[in-house]
Every structure is written in structure tokens, then in C-alpha cells.
Amino acid sequence: MTLSIGFMQAQEYKVAKSSGRLEIREVNHVVVEGYSGNEIVFTSRSGKRDDDERAKGLRSVSANGLEDNTNLGLSVVDKGNVIEVQQLKRMDGPEITIKVPKGVTVSYSHTSPHGDEIEFKNVEGEIEVSTMHNGVQLTNVTGPLTIKTVHGDIEGTLNASVKAPISIVSVHGHVDIALPTTVKASVKLGTVYGEIFVDPEFKMDLERTENNMVKFSSDTVTGKINGGGLDINLSSTHNNVYLRKK
Known part of the structure; x- marks a missing residue:
């Protein structure tokens, strides 16, 4: 159960990391894009969250201890070499694009039936995916790749520098x-x-x-x-x- 408490939304959230491991768990709508920067950048594709006049000045928290520290409907926790990312809402949730530098390993796991196809574009680092229901789309990725899904299709292109x-x-x-x-x-x-x-x-x-x-x-x-x-x-x-x- 999530207690949804509104606030003014920031459209981007950044973490100064160009290496390490990004662990994305149970985020329903996400695109991961590789780029040549030195920050992990989270951007909302769904615009501002619904305004709730009653919740002004408050923040969103969930029953499992997560806090929306990004103003995007996400909990992003920096544990040094690992960045943990989870959404607060069990169903639906924000539509997020995550840009990752070349040296970051991306791990995505998802078990519920509520998510979309997960998409990776131009990612030059290692990708690990474990899902139950999601399809996986790979566009111009390099690898190494460990992709597993139970019910989803997997489609994609690997580039000439594949590892x-x-x-x-x-x-x-x-x-x-x-x-x-x-x-x-x-x-x-x-x-x-x-x-x-x-x-x-x-x-x-x-x-x-x-x-x-x-x-x-x-x-x-x-x-x-x-x-x-x-x-x-x-x-x-x-x-x-x-x-x-x-």
C-alpha cells in the first residue's frame, strides 16, 4: 500500500556516478539510455504528478519504508558502489527515462504483471534483466548481456563492439x-x-x-x-x- 502525498515535481534527478551498479527493482515504466556523461540522470516522461491541495508541503511515503526523495515517484538510494531504484506505487507509477554513463552496470528485476516492456538504448555497459511478465527491447547495446524473462518477448540489435x-x-x-x-x-x-x-x-x-x-x-x-x-x-x-x- 502506498500513501500518495502530492508536491511540486522536479522533472530531473541526478546522481554523480560514472561507475558501479544501478539496480532497478519493480519500476513499471522505464527506458534506459546510455550516454557519455558522468551522472545517472532520471527524467519523468509523464509530466507533473497530479496536484493534491491537501498534501502541499508533505512527501510521498510507502508502507515498505520507501520515500520519494526524487520528486519523480521514485526512491533512489546511493549505497556507494550500488544505486538502488524503486517506485513507490505498486501499480501504474511514473514513466521514467534513465540515462547511464558507459561504465555503469544496469540490473533490472520485475515480478508483477503491472509493468511495460523494458527498453535499453545505446547502453555500452553490462545489462542484467530478470522479469516474469515484461518484454525486453534492446537497441544498439554492447553487452555483456544476461536477459531472462518468463512470459515476455525479447527483441533487439547488438552493435559491432558486442562483448x-x-x-x-x-x-x-x-x-x-x-x-x-x-x-x-x-x-x-x-x-x-x-x-x-x-x-x-x-x-x-x-x-x-x-x-x-x-x-x-x-x-x-x-x-x-x-x-x-x-x-x-x-x-x-x-x-x-x-x-x-x-
Whole structure:
């Protein structure tokens, strides 16, 4: 339960950090963008919060001990090497864009059914995602990446400077990832009940046995692109996996 108490809203909140770990928990509507600055910048995309004349001069607090110290509907706590971010409202909540410097690792976790698709744009640091219901959109990200969702789809593009390991897994949603055709990668593509599709421009050498026979399993394709290199794992249990050229 959240006690919603209105106030004048600041449109931005900044934390002077260019390294460390940003942990975003149960924030329903968020876009994370990489940039070349030295601060983590939180910006509201939803405009001013509803005015509540009765609450002027007061602040918003929640039953689980969070305080809105940003005027954006968020609690942001600096614990040194870790920045913890949570929203106060259980449902709905603010629409937030977070800009992160290149050296910041971003961790996003979400368990409720109330959130939107989580989007990452131009992020050059490590990304970790663990969700139940959210889809994940990746645009021009570098990695390393550890992305897991139960019910959501995962789609995106990785840039030419991609860094391993890359693990992108959905249980019920599809996984659709675009890579530059020049990438050197050792790939593992897996599905139990879906299908696997690969762009023909990827010259994939499938894994072979000692007798030079192509090795297949019932649910996994393993091979090398351009001689092998980065470890890339794309998997969906109940849906399709797509590997396409960028």
C-alpha cells in the first residue's frame, strides 16, 4: 500500500556516478539510455504528478519504508558502489527515462504483471534483466548481456563492439536478435517447442563430431560464425528463436 502525498515535481534527478551498479527493482515504466556523461540522470516522461491541495508541503511515503526523495515517484538510494531504484506505487507509477554513463552496470528485476516492456538504448555497459511478465527491447547495446524473462518477448540489435557473454532466454516468448554479419561468435540456439531461424548471410559452421559428422540435438543448434569467438546463447522454451543480420 502506498500513501500518495502530492508536491511540486522536479522533472530531473541526478546522481554523480560514472561507475558501479544501478539496480532497478519493480519500476513499471522505464527506458534506459546510455550516454557519455558522468551522472545517472532520471527524467519523468509523464509530466507533473497530479496536484493534491491537501498534501502541499508533505512527501510521498510507502508502507515498505520507501520515500520519494526524487520528486519523480521514485526512491533512489546511493549505497556507494550500488544505486538502488524503486517506485513507490505498486501499480501504474511514473514513466521514467534513465540515462547511464558507459561504465555503469544496469540490473533490472520485475515480478508483477503491472509493468511495460523494458527498453535499453545505446547502453555500452553490462545489462542484467530478470522479469516474469515484461518484454525486453534492446537497441544498439554492447553487452555483456544476461536477459531472462518468463512470459515476455525479447527483441533487439547488438552493435559491432558486442562483448560476451551473451545469454538471452525466454520461456514463453520469442527471442529475435540481430547481429552484424562480421561478428566472430560461438552460438548456441535452442528451443523445445518452437523453431529456429537464421539469416542465410551468416556462414555458420555447425558443431561436428570426431568423425566429421554434423552434430544435431532435438532442441539445440550449436555452431560458429566467422570461425567462432564470442559466446552467444539464444533460447526460448515454447516459442521461436530468430538470428538475423543487422
